[in-house]
Amino acid sequence: MKFNSWYLSSFLISFFVLIPIITVFTSFFESTSNYYEILKNTFLIEYIFNSVALLISVLILTFILGTGTAYLVSFYKFPGSNFFKWALILSFAVPPYIYAYSLTAFFENYGTAFTILKSLFGDANYNKSIPKFDGMFGAIISISFSLFAYVYILARASFLYQSQNLIDLGKNLGFSKFKSFYKIILPAARPAIVAGLSLVAMETLAEFGAVDFFSINTLTTGIYNSWITFDDLAFANRISFFLLLFIFSLFVLENLSRRKAKYHFNARGGFKQKEKFKLTGNKSFLAFIFCFFVFFVSFLFPLSQMLYWTLKFPENLFDLQIIDLLLNTLYLVFLSSLVLILFSLISNYGNRVSNNKTLNILSTLSISGYAIPGVILAIAFITFIAWFDENIIKSLGFLSIKKLFIGSILGLVLVYFVRFYSLAFNGIKSGYEKINISVDESAYLLGFSKRKTFINIHIPFLRNSLLFIIILISLEIVRELPITLILRPFNFETFATTAYISASEDLLEAAAVPSLFLILIASFFIIITSKYILRESND
Amino acid sequence: MKRVSIFALITSLLVSTFAIANEVNVFNARHYKADAELYSKFTNKTGIKVNLINGKSGALEKRMIEEGADSSADLYITADAGRCGAFKAKGMTQGGLTSAAIKAAVPSNFRTSHWTGIAKRARIVYYSPERVSGADLSGLTYESLADSKWKGRLVIRKSSNIYNKSLVASLIANNGKKATAEWAKGVVANMARDSKGNDRAQIMAVAAGEADIAVANTYYLALMLSGKKGAEQQEAAKKVKAFFPNQNDRGTHMNISCAALVKGAPNKANAIKLVEFLLTPESQEHFTNNTFEFPMIDGVSPNPLVVNNLGLDFKQDLKTKVSTYGKHQAAALEVMTAAGWK
Numbered sequence: 110m111k112f113n114s115w116y117l118s119s120f121l122i123s124f125f126v127l128i129p130i131i132t133v134f135t136s137f138f139e140s141t142s143n144y145y146e147i148l149k150n151t152f153l154i155e156y157i158f159n160s161v162a163l164l165i166s167v168l169i170l171t172f173i174l175g176t177g178t179a180y181l182v183s184f185y186k187f188p189g190s191n192f193f194k195w196a197l198i199l200s201f202a203v204p205p206y207i208y209a210y211s212l213t214a215f216f217e218n219y220g221t222a223f224t225i226l227k228s229l230f231g232d233a234n235y236n237k238s239i240p241k242f243d244g245m246f247g248a249i250i251s252i253s254f255s256l257f258a259y260v261y262i263l264a265r266a267s268f269l270y271q272s273q274n275l276i277d278l279g280k281n282l283g284f285s286k287f288k289s290f291y292k293i294i295l296p297a298a299r300p301a302i303v304a305g306l307s308l309v310a311m312e313t314l315a316e317f318g319a320v321d322f323f324s325i326n327t328l329t330t331g332i333y334n335s336w337i338t339f340d341d342l343a344f345a346n347r348i349s350f351f352l353l354l355f356i357f358s359l360f361v362l363e364n365l366s367r368r369k370a371k372y373h374f375n376a377r378g379g380f381k382q383k384e385k386f387k388l389t390g391n392k393s394f395l396a397f398i399f400c401f402f403v404f405f406v407s408f409l410f411p412l413s414q415m416l417y418w419t420l421k422f423p424e425n426l427f428d429l430q431i432i433d434l435l436l437n438t439l440y441l442v443f444l445s446s447l448v449l450i451l452f453s454l455i456s457n458y459g460n461r462v463s464n465n466k467t468l469n470i471l472s473t474l475s476i477s478g479y480a481i482p483g484v485i486l487a488i489a490f491i492t493f494i495a496w497f498d499e500n501i502i503k504s505l506g507f508l509s510i511k512k513l514f515i516g517s518i519l520g521l522v523l524v525y526f527v528r529f530y531s532l533a534f535n536g537i538k539s540g541y542e543k544i545n546i547s548v549d550e551s552a553y554l555l556g557f558s559k560r561k562t563f564i565n566i567h568i569p570f571l572r573n574s575l576l577f578i579i580i581l582i583s584l585e586i587v588r589e590l591p592i593t594l595i596l597r598p599f600n601f602e603t604f605a606t607t608a609y610i611s612a613s614e615d616l617l618e619a620a621a622v623p624s625l626f627l628i629l630i631a632s633f634f635i636i637i638t639s640k641y642i643l644r645e646s647n648d
Numbered sequence: 649m650k651r652v653s654i655f656a657l658i659t660s661l662l663v664s665t666f667a668i669a670n671e672v673n674v675f676n677a678r679h680y681k682a683d684a685e686l687y688s689k690f691t692n693k694t695g696i697k698v699n700l701i702n703g704k705s706g707a708l709e710k711r712m713i714e715e716g717a718d719s720s721a722d723l724y725i726t727a728d729a730g731r732c733g734a735f736k737a738k739g740m741t742q743g744g745l746t747s748a749a750i751k752a753a754v755p756s757n758f759r760t761s762h763w764t765g766i767a768k769r770a771r772i773v774y775y776s777p778e779r780v781s782g783a784d785l786s787g788l789t790y791e792s793l794a795d796s797k798w799k800g801r802l803v804i805r806k807s808s809n810i811y812n813k814s815l816v817a818s819l820i821a822n823n824g825k826k827a828t829a830e831w832a833k834g835v836v837a838n839m840a841r842d843s844k845g846n847d848r849a850q851i852m853a854v855a856a857g858e859a860d861i862a863v864a865n866t867y868y869l870a871l872m873l874s875g876k877k878g879a880e881q882q883e884a885a886k887k888v889k890a891f892f893p894n895q896n897d898r899g900t901h902m903n904i905s906c907a908a909l910v911k912g913a914p915n916k917a918n919a920i921k922l923v924e925f926l927l928t929p930e931s932q933e934h935f936t937n938n939t940f941e942f943p944m945i946d947g948v949s950p951n952p953l954v955v956n957n958l959g960l961d962f963k964q965d966l967k968t969k970v971s972t973y974g975k976h977q978a979a980a981l982e983v984m985t986a987a988g989w990k
Binding site for chain 1: 720
């Protein structure tokens with residue numbers, strides 16, 4: 110049963126996703142142009158330094174914000190703790206680049222902070238006393254407050270499943286709360302926190318919008334700039350190689366840390382619902398303040414800044430084709446979810462029925478597409494299509510296929526597919542792991558064909574996982590910027606591209622309206638599924 | 649069958665239609681609302697549909713290059729002559745902007761047969777009248793921005809910015825690379841802070857007292873004064889005055905927004921028509937009143953905000969051909985980077 114159609118389709122899907130990764134790796138060994146060698150080497154050091162600095166700062170900050178809030182809402186009762194439990198996830202609705210616009214709008218010279226101070230205390234030059242959140246510092250804040258929810262969600266899930274015994278243990282040992290947290294709770298949740306942090310790390314390294322807005326040269330913007338300024342794809346690919354190396358070492362680190370910490374994760378059997386400790390007085394107030402601060406800064410602040418601008422410059426609202434933008438955004442969300450879910454189901458099922466080592470390795474490799482920044486994927490895709498078209502299609506005497514792929518919805522969805530395949534694939538995989546293989550065997554005994562087993566048995570089982578994955582994909586696509594920017598067709602804009610383009614023309618006020626809508630749509634997705642996100646991540 | 653119908657659905661949704669129509673495809677790196685309004689005026693007048701792909705110039709150029717002969721691009725519209733020149737140097741443009749209407753409208757140093765200016769701007773010095781005296785400014789040139797008397801008083805945006813690349817390219821064209829490399833070091837030594845923010849942020853830094861002089865393009869001050877950026881920035885703009893450098897020699901550095909005819913343009917005739925339309929007095933007036941640029945053609949006056957606050961009576965550098973900006977762009981970036989210009 111080795112080479113059936115399931116095996117083949119599964120193989121082809123994984124292989125397709127791997128193409129850009131292979132492109133990046135092979136071009137590492139191409140020679141780059143000599144012209145700027147020295148200049149480029151100085152740049153490279155700067156890129157690496159900035160990326161590392163950004164990464165470390167963001168990891169520290171998201172760790173504090175994510176585990177801090179997760180700890181409070183998981184173990185304690187205080188005013189608003191039930192509200193914060195889900196409200197803290199809303200920060201996902203604000204992509205780092207929109208956060209960056211808000212930060213600049215508020216703190217720049219003569220910005221919103223200045224207006225507030227002026228209306229409170231009258232005319233004066235407040236600019237010098239208003240702190241400036243720009244450059245590297247601005248990028249760190251923007252990315253951290255927009256991504257800490259990864260850590261929050263996973264840490265919280267892990268805290269919830271910590272057995273009561275573990276906490277009692279701390280009490281029996283006479284540990285203070287802080288010591289219990291530090292010595293027992295935190296180590297037990299380590300794998301989950303590390304998993305959250307590694308997601309943050311990948312997103313940070315791949316981040317384009319915010320670092321570009323603050324003109325920080327990181328490896329990712331460096332790749333984009335060297336592609337454009339130096340016209341040197343080989344060099345761009347070489348930087349990509351460093352970036353990938355970076356990301357893969359993170360992968361390895363994460364895996365190692367997981368393996369070591371495996372015993373911390375117990376099966377659900379011994380789970381006993383914890384009594385939440387009720388905080389009183391000062392402590393309760395402090396817990397509330399901390400959670401409110403994080404919620405305010407991560408979500409309310411950018412939302413209100415964008416809302417304020419929309420109201421202050423209402424002409425921008427009427428200039429925008431909101432319905433068109435909404436339809437375009439939803440169209441992409443719908444198509445990509447459909448394609449991603451469909452093919453991830455097929456490849457997962459193919460893996461399951463053929464149970465083949467090569468295929469397993471191939472599909473594990475193929476999910477690394479998520480680690481590659483969208484800018485690089487888009488570039489690799491254009492390069493590949495151009496090469497394929499010139500060398501194969503045209504030499505066979507066919508008409509050019511470039512228009513079919515570059516600047517078309519098809520191309521856009523294909524690259525989204527590569528980028529977000531791991532989300533869909535892994536999500537379905539974890540759903541599948543819960544369906545015992547004996548279910549399949551019983552189905553075969555009952556005379557079900559493979560396809561019938563797949564459609565009539567697996568899909569209904571997986572329905573909840575699928576819903577969750579669709580929401581994740583939708584959120585990603587609503588916020589996605591670089592791929593859409595580079596590959597979209599004529600007269601086609603989304604909220605993300607409209608916001609970015611206005612911002613890049615120094616029209617931040619005009620960027621406010623699409624940003625506001627983007628936040629609202631993403632919040633809507635989050636709110637309708639918040640219960641689900643919180644529950645699903647427990648698995 | 650269910651599966652077949654899903655595949656059919658996906659395929660039908662993915663395949664876009666390629667209708668041949670009376671249209672012109674514009675790769676557009678200028679994202680002013682005013683431009684979009686002009687394009688719809690053009691469509692109303694001629695029946696030619698304007699298809700737009702908006703983006704940053706670098707990415708747009710790359711896409712046209714990779715699409716090669718199969719690109720549907722007709723016209724590439726962007727700010728800065730350096731970009732149009734560099735794009736031409738890559739062999740990505742074609743001649744054809746030679747109609748009598750274009751030649752009559754645009755002075756020859758602002759066009760080639762491959763691309764032409766459609767609006768002008770100058771890169772000038774802004775200063776705080778409270779902290780900078782007339783004597784300080786007298787005879788100020790771009791070259792003298794490296795004078796040590798400006799130490800810790802100057803702000804200018806990053807070296808990767810195209811306006812700076814073009815300004816420095818024009819200095820290289822006039823003074824040579826070596827002298828410009830020295831100049832760049834002097835400028836970096838004079839900076840009040842590491843380069844950051846856009847042109848408007850430089851002007852606001854002077855208004856806020858962070859620096860005494862700033863280098864930025866002309867239209868930003870008018871934009872702030874117009875109140876389109878809110879009352880605070882309008883107030884801030886009033887604390888800053890404009891100064892046109894190099895009045896005693898070659899004149900102030902001029903730059904353009906340009907339209908380039910893309911090689912292999914499938915709708916070349918329509919593209920030329922659009923360029924001609926952008927150079928009519930009607931369109932030029934629309935530019936000057938919305939983006940606050942200087943008009944490309946004679947007979948149209950800049951916006952009153954520009955005339956009253958920046959003045960019109962200045963000597964433009966008509967000696968340095970704007971086509972040299974593209975040529976020296978790489979060298980410009982090199983000298984700035986070598987000087988430690990962030």
